Amino acid sequence: MNTQIIHIETKQFKRDGLQQNLPGFNSKYHNIVDYILKITEDIWEKKDLEVINETYEKDILIHTGARKINGIEKVIGGTNDTLASFPDRMMQGEAVIWSTDNKGDFYSSHRILSTATNQGSTVYGKPTGKKISFRTVADCKIANNKIYEEWLVRDNLHILQQLGFDPVEMAKKDVTYKENPISICVNSSKEVEVQDVSLPEGLVNSLITNVWKNKDFTDIEQYFSEESTLHAICNQDVYGVHNITEYIRSILKSFKDPIINIDRITSNRKDNSTEIAARWHIRGRSTKLGVFGIESTVEVFVPIISHYNIENGKIKDEWMVYDGFDALCQICN
Numbered sequence: 001m002n003t004q005i006i007h008i009e010t011k012q013f014k015r016d017g018l019q020q021n022l023p024g025f026n027s028k029y030h031n032i033v034d035y036i037l038k039i040t041e042d043i044w045e046k047k048d049l050e051v052i053n054e055t056y057e058k059d060i061l062i063h064t065g066a067r068k069i070n071g072i073e074k075v076i077g078g079t080n081d082t083l084a085s086f087p088d089r090m091m092q093g094e095a096v097i098w099s100t101d102n103k104g105d106f107y108s109s110h111r112i113l114s115t116a117t118n119q120g121s122t123v124y125g126k127p128t129g130k131k132i133s134f135r136t137v138a139d140c141k142i143a144n145n146k147i148y149e150e151w152l153v154r155d156n157l158h159i160l161q162q163l164g165f166d167p168v169e170m171a172k173k174d175v176t177y178k179e180n181p182i183s184i185c186v187n188s189s190k191e192v193e194v195q196d197v198s199l200p201e202g203l204v205n206s207l208i209t210n211v212w213k214n215k216d217f218t219d220i221e222q223y224f225s226e227e228s229t230l231h232a233i234c235n236q237d238v239y240g241v242h243n244i245t246e247y248i249r250s251i252l253k254s255f256k257d258p259i260i261n262i263d264r265i266t267s268n269r270k271d272n273s274t275e276i277a278a279r280w281h282i283r284g285r286s287t288k289l290g291v292f293g294i295e296s297t298v299e300v301f302v303p304i305i306s307h308y309n310i311e312n313g314k315i316k317d318e319w320m321v322y323d324g325f326d327a328l329c330q331i332c333n
Helices: 032-045 050-055 072-085 156-163 167-173 200-213 240-252 324-331
Strands: 006-009 056-064 067-070 090-100 106-117 131-143 146-154 224-232 236-239 255-269 274-286 299-311 314-322
Touching: 006 090, 006 200, 032 050, 032 072, 032 090, 032 106, 032 131, 050 056, 050 072, 056 072, 090 255, 090 274, 090 299, 106 255, 106 299, 131 156, 131 274, 131 299, 131 314, 146 299, 146 314, 156 167, 156 324, 167 324, 200 240, 200 255, 200 274, 200 299, 200 314, 224 240, 236 240, 240 255, 299 324
Parallel strands: 006 255, 056 146, 224 314
Antiparallel strands: 056 067, 090 106, 106 131, 131 146, 224 236, 255 274, 274 299, 299 314
16 A cells, blocks of 8 residues: 555554653653653643643644644643633543654544533633533644644534534634635645555545545445444434435535545554544535535635544444534635
């Protein structure tokens, strides 16, 4: 398989687990999974923001929505703002899917389910006192104990809904893309031909390429079974082949002539299952159909990170995370 896009690891690591060779890392971290879980807890739950200086490059590049953010100062500022709004935020690390590249740098895809109470003001309004939950996935490139590039997707649409705000009205007021033009330039890897679906990485590559990109649903049952669950944004759990098919169709209906590409597939093969993280994106003009309900001439860029648990040649669970509110902000720009 083309290693420019597909990365496979077979070693299994966990928090406080086996020691991994981590050149340039602090010796307190046992392995890359241990590193990600510990720094997340230290920063967000222990509120030790000095850990950001220890583990982020000063000129870090962060991709979020259709924006690029540079610099550790913005990471620290954003963390402070979020902690002021949600001081009791707890981070449940659901999965860390990792790999290395040809340079020996590390790559991680960290899926987090957060719970938090809105005790401080947010950019949306005054504190509501409401307790919320939401999912985030952060993909990071790491070397020498420092994260130097990150792709962040958060279910901000679900956050707004739980706080009681109207997402469309908030998107109309948002100035993000009025002050910062939409940036949809991506350094996509060379496209890979559809792979043997008997391999877990080929199954995911084929799903995104054949079903999503080519809109070919004829063999949907080779990917999902009636026992499959797609965990979608806004706390939607979609069960079984028929319902998953309809959910995918609803997303595709949201775009006129969508362009869909895979940026990276990271695979962790285990004894009886495989965990896969796929970072991919959809570009296109929104329609009145589908999930956004607003027709626009603006080309929208929606980054997506999906995690898959594959057993017995089928996707048992998929967690699909994207920022629906950011898409609305682009549409209403």
